Amino acid sequence: MIVIDKLCYHSRLRYENAGEKFAFAIITLCICVMSRSIAVAGIVLAVTGVLTVKKGGVPVSRYLRFLTAPIIFLLLSTIAIMFHLSRTPMDMFAVPVGSWYITTSYSSFFYAVQLIFTALGAVSCLYFLSFTTPMPDILQVLEKLHCPKLLMELMLLIYRFIFVLLDTASALSTSQNCRLGNRDYKTSLKSFGMLGSVLMIRAVERSNRLYASMEARCYDDTIRVLSENQPPKKSVIAAIVVFDSALFLFAVWRRFFS
Template sequence: MANGLDRLSYQSRWFHVAPERKFLFWLLMMVLAFSLPPFGQGVLLVALAMFTCWLLRVSLWRWLRWMALPMGFLLVGVVTILFSVTREPQQLLYGVHLGSVWIGVTPQGLASANSTLWRSLAALAATFWLVLNLTFPQLIVLLKRGRVPRLLTEQILLTWRFIFILLEEAAALHRAQTLRFGYRTLPLSYRSLAMLVSLLFTRVLLRYKALVTTLDIKLYQGDFHL
């Protein structure tokens, strides 16, 4: 079962480009994201957005929805940088008096939050570009070329495989519960969700045992062919 990321990476216009070139391009974009001023980082962000949409044949709206997923964590970090607590209100561009202290925005905090925001967005867009254009077999090739320990590579491979198993089982259980009106009311939804979690654990264990049996039949000796 291939997820959405797999399908997108296989339909990329750069599907046949060597993974080493993709990785080097990503490194270049990361260097630019951390070295350019905020205006340059904004230009890089727009360029990466257009380039990613063209390579994957997707709309800009879909790309923006992907970027919106981690934005909550990013905004929390930016807000903590933006606001400062001080006893000297003359240092603030705008502030609110709370007790014996002032909470507000300083020029240094505003500049730091602005640079952090654009730097993070540019780096995030570059990382999204790599993830969406690099297939999993190409990732394995990169790990082997990078002399990553074989055991770690095998763990990554198995984790990737079991993510698909987990999603497949969860989707099947949720579909069955929905057909039986398991999410009709809020209390019923909580009960159905609890049943889904418990059944999901059991189903995944059964799939794991089936995988072990398959490996034993194929005379598995402890090493995967990578």
């Protein structure tokens, strides 16, 4: 099992109603993205973080580690928005490079920070859903929303094949380590190349065997998964409605009246 899947099944929110968690995550994500407000994104980031860590029981260090990857990606991707190469210096700062300037303006800097916080807020909503709701429960919610069956089956098969791929890669990597395939940099590069080439072949073979075993068990193009139905709680629904309504009103106020 991958780390996110382990955290999900050990979460203290695991047995809460999946529809409530799905609705909270998606509605909050939409409000965060549409508002494009640093304040709204900060509220979303704080609330979903507290729910995931405090209520869900995910360790703080592990949660911050998962946030590190999108933060690094966002910082690198917003460099082009924040900094400009121009012959005319802008109002925030300008570093002369010959007859050109590496420069930026306050508006560009604010826009980059706004994008970073908005994206982090959206990611935190998805992390909340991923760390508290198993894939079968999410598929059950999508089924109730009349999502196409083909799409849901593709999601479930791809999700299952991720574990097949990781298991195959782990076995190959262990075999290489036992044969001192990573004793130095040159050998590690060679082993990594061989790992990639063999992994594709082995993964296809295992996926074919998996599909054959499904057909041997009377697979009829419909994957049936047992799910645990947890009744919705009125108090939780009320809390979601109050929070998202207040967040929406605050986003509207920030956008049009501040």
